[in-house]
Amino acid sequence: MIPARFDYLRPDGVDEAVALLGPGTRVLAGGHSLIPALKLRQTTAARLVDVGRLAALRTVELDAGVLVIGAAVTYAELAAHPLVRRHCPVLARLGGRVADPQVRHRGTPAGALAHADPAGDAPAIALALGVEVAVRSAAGSRTVPAGALFTGRRETSLRAGDLVTAIRVPAHDAAWYEKFTRVSHMWAIAGACAVRGPSGVRVALANVAATPWRATGVEGALRDGATPAEAAALAADGTDPPDDVHGPAAYRRHLARVVTGRALARVTP
Amino acid sequence: MKISLIVNGTLWQGDVEPRLLLAHLLRERLRLTATRIGCDTSFCGACTVLLDGRTVKSCTVLAVQADGGSVTTAESLAGDPDDPATWHPLARAFRAHHALQCGFCTSGMLVAAAGLLAGDPDPDEDAVRHGLEGNICRCTGYGRIVDAVTGAAAEMRSAP
CATH class of the missing domain: 3.30.465.10 (Uridine Diphospho-n-acetylenolpyruvylglucosamine Reductase; domain 3)
Structure with a gap:
């Protein structure tokens, strides 16, 4: 697949790079999200500013x-x-x-x-x-x-x-990311990251909503004294998982609870 | 845009469109067709080459990004087709272990394995499987590829 035409600029410094940015311009670093998207023509760019070597x-x-x-x-x-x-x-x-x-x-x-x-x-x-x-x-x-x-x-x-x-x-005491994939190099069907820090435990999920999803229900339950297993049972609350060839939404909700439980077990004493 | 890069030890200079992919530069301008294009979406690894010593998927690198760099393709692992003694130990091991059937993935596998062994000269089976995660083979079931890579690694370690 061949991307649509674009100009390519490789500035020598951050100031020069910033000066080149604007509408129609995309930043290129490793390109491993951008280049596939350009090839599939899911996105277009009039020019790329390559900051990968700065x-x-x-x-x-x-x-x-x-x-x-x-x-x-x-x-x-x-x-x-x-x-x-x-x-x-x-x-x-x-x-x-x-x-x-x-x-x-x-x-x-x-x-x-x-x-x-x-x-x-x-x-x-x-x-x-x-x-x-x-x-x-x-x-x-x-x-x-x-x-x-x-x-x-x-x-x-x-x-x-x-x-x-x-x-x-920011500094934190412990963190763990647990994901479930069908094939090792593929995206998570669902994933959960738990981080224990000075203000308690924070939990965020991958692939269960339109954005990475903060599981505030799990965090609140832990603050209120729930066990990690009890808290993990709330992980799918409020999520809106995709329903696709990699897994139905209900399966992803199930996985959200499972991976959250595993991640919490790694960061809670 | 004018770019220059070293390909298998030889300087190449030329004018390329910014949208030209490294895989297309290698195959269509330099006629180095060992580098295959399989999935064309950075999954299958058939287009794997070394860029400045690290494995990359050349279907997902712009030729202009490789400007000034050094590219190594599977051609560099070859020798006289009739004399396996002149081949890279990995190429010999793939033949000895029957680590290919249709051969489409083989160039990428060889380069990925070369990149793996450059960083880890003595990988166990798990390290080989993990290290070749970015290369898909639909014929062998991988077992013979793992045998070939560990076999070549042993030979390379014992080489003077």
Whole structure:
């Protein structure tokens, strides 16, 4: 399949990249969501701005306890990075397991958040971790909490001139992502990420709604003293899972409860 | 756009459309047709090549993204067709273990296995299966491919 024509620009720095953005322009990093979508002509772009090589977006650092992962860091690099392995093992593990080795060599978690596929692993994990996405635009810098990022199926609150520069992961005590797949390299039929932090346990689900889904009912039950098993039984409440060739909605609701229970068992004492 | 890249050790320079995929550049401009296009959606792995030493699916990489890089295709693992001694140990092992039937996936499998062994010279069966997750074979059931890769790894480790 051949994508429709586009122009391609490879800026030398973040400022230059931001200046090139605007309507009709798409940011290219690893391209493992964007290029398939362009090939299938699910999306179009008048031009691509390739930020995949920008040194400023290829760093991982610790900033006052917050793990800052550059937007052009790939899954494979995430899996291998000592700071990620130490401070956010759930993302390091994802970096070694999502999709397949070839995809992990190119794909970026930041790109996955911008792509906002509700079936993706990274969006649900980001939502449970309470990450913030660092964004640059002509208007300046800002951060967008994951909870305010996902607005619909593959839709975000990011605007045409925005460049995601990093993912900021707050400190947490324990985190686990559990997903069920039929084939190892495929998307989760349902997935759940549980994160235990200073303010309690947060749970987010993959592929049970139009956006990654925060299971607030589960979180509230845990706060009120429910056991992890009792809380996990509420995991499907309020969800609206897809009903497709990979599984009927009722099956996904069942799986939501199962994977939530497994994830909670990993993070609760 | 003018790009230059090293393909199997040889410099290639040319003018490409930004939308040209690396797989199409290799097959149609360079006539390196060992790199197959199977699913064309980044699932099957038949188009796997090494880009700067790492396995990638060349149907999901733009040629312009490979600009300045080094690409290795399955052709680099070949030798004299009549003399297996000149082949890469992986190619020899695939033949010895009958690790292919129709052969469509084989180029991608070989390159993916080469990439795997570059990072892990002594993978156990689980590591081989995990490492080849991005390559689909519909003939062999994978058992013989795993045997071939572990066999080639042993030979490569013992090579002087």
